[in-house]
Amino acid sequence: MICSKCKAEFEDSLLYCPQCGQAVQIVPDYNVLDEDIIPSMLKEKEAPSNDENSISSIPKTKSSGKKGLSQSKRRYIFAFVLTLFLVIGIIEGINIYSESYSGLMKRGTSAYSSGNYNQAVAILEKASLKKKTSEVYALLGRAYAAKNDSEAAKSALEQAVSINNSDVDAYRSLLELYAKDEEMDKIASLKKTVKDEKVLLLFDDYVTDSVVFSIKAGNYDTDQQLRLTAPKGLDIYYTTDGNDPTGSYGELYSEPILLKDGTTFVAAVCKSKSGIFGQVTKQKYLISYSAPDAPLVTPDSGSYSMGNVISISTTPGTDIYYTWDNTDPTVNSSHYIEPIPMIEGNHVLSVIAYDPVHKMLSPVVRKNYVLNP
Numbered sequence: 001m002i003c004s005k006c007k008a009e010f011e012d013s014l015l016y017c018p019q020c021g022q023a024v025q026i027v028p029d030y031n032v033l034d035e036d037i038i039p040s041m042l043k044e045k046e047a048p049s050n051d052e053n054s055i056s057s058i059p060k061t062k063s064s065g066k067k068g069l070s071q072s073k074r075r076y077i078f079a080f081v082l083t084l085f086l087v088i089g090i091i092e093g094i095n096i097y098s099e100s101y102s103g104l105m106k107r108g109t110s111a112y113s114s115g116n117y118n119q120a121v122a123i124l125e126k127a128s129l130k131k132k133t134s135e136v137y138a139l140l141g142r143a144y145a146a147k148n149d150s151e152a153a154k155s156a157l158e159q160a161v162s163i164n165n166s167d168v169d170a171y172r173s174l175l176e177l178y179a180k181d182e183e184m185d186k187i188a189s190l191k192k193t194v195k196d197e198k199v200l201l202l203f204d205d206y207v208t209d210s211v212v213f214s215i216k217a218g219n220y221d222t223d224q225q226l227r228l229t230a231p232k233g234l235d236i237y238y239t240t241d242g243n244d245p246t247g248s249y250g251e252l253y254s255e256p257i258l259l260k261d262g263t264t265f266v267a268a269v270c271k272s273k274s275g276i277f278g279q280v281t282k283q284k285y286l287i288s289y290s291a292p293d294a295p296l297v298t299p300d301s302g303s304y305s306m307g308n309v310i311s312i313s314t315t316p317g318t319d320i321y322y323t324w325d326n327t328d329p330t331v332n333s334s335h336y337i338e339p340i341p342m343i344e345g346n347h348v349l350s351v352i353a354y355d356p357v358h359k360m361l362s363p364v365v366r367k368n369y370v371l372n373p
Helices: 037-042 071-098 101-113 117-130 134-146 150-163 168-180 184-192 197-205
Strands: 218-220 224-226 235-239 257-259 262-271 281-287 296-298 302-304 309-313 319-323 345-355 365-371
Touching: 101 117, 101 134, 117 134, 134 150, 134 168, 150 168, 168 184, 168 197, 184 197, 224 281
Parallel strands: 218 281, 302 365
Antiparallel strands: 224 257, 235 262, 262 281, 296 309, 319 345, 345 365
16 A cells, blocks of 8 residues: 555555554545446336226236335445444444544554654644643653754653643753753753752753852962862762863862963863763963062161161061172072071172962062261
8 A cells, every 4th residue: 555645655454554553544545336236236127007908907006117125225225324324424433532632642652662663753843733742742852862963852841841731741852952952051951940859850860959168260379279169069070171071081079279370271070970961161360479579678778877788678488688799699699597696897788588388589679878986
């Protein structure tokens, strides 16, 4: 037999096209009663006419020249016609039901269960035009998923949960697709719309929270200790070079991350006990160290007649070095520990501050002292 819709060939015993789901037209397209079956049954021999007697000579009214059908033949014809119309009615009823929402859902479910996903999709799409229910969209979504059409599957399932926000099976199928496509942001957004307790339990297997960073992204002039925390005590995996922490580059977080000079890209993600990763969060940090402030030297340059002591101060955590010969000090020059006496004569005191952690020098400060006792 050939389908009138998609022209596909299939066995004569089937009532529906296995390709497109079109119902087979079983009722013949001609009228059985137009054939010669009934006329042949109705044909009777004509009685010979009575020419010898005139009508007026007939003493009693007689029937027409044809004999009536026997009672058995009339019963046979009636039974035949009644049976024929009954069969036609049954077939038409089957066709009408098969194209109804209930009939399409039954056929779509059967096709899906049999693994005929293309046929199931075709039938269920027709059913969705009849009635928009979570039932039809949920099954349509699973049929699309079986065909590996992820986008169409998610679209159908999203329609299903929007119609019925208590459809646990539809939510479960949708969450599985989101997780498979690593769309954790959609899982988080979907969770915000759910109020049904049974549906909310489905989200326990998925991580919808992000890692919390203790320091905001930005520029800093000193080293920073970055702490990462995760809601519900979930494990945290991170990288400091921008790589995906869900892959082989991810390191299990156990202590604060030290951010030093330069640019650091921190990417972090939560991981559930079932091994499902959440949404990756990324932060960029730039640490640019500042040179120590120039030392403060007292007294100021000038001529002095009596011996004075010279005091030098600078930023805490830095060391001070000095020279008396007008050369630039280095870390190998004299180390300032306490006030130093002024030297007799005309001398230039040169001073620097040194940051031993970042190995940076301050600008040189010079003071010219003339001591004439």
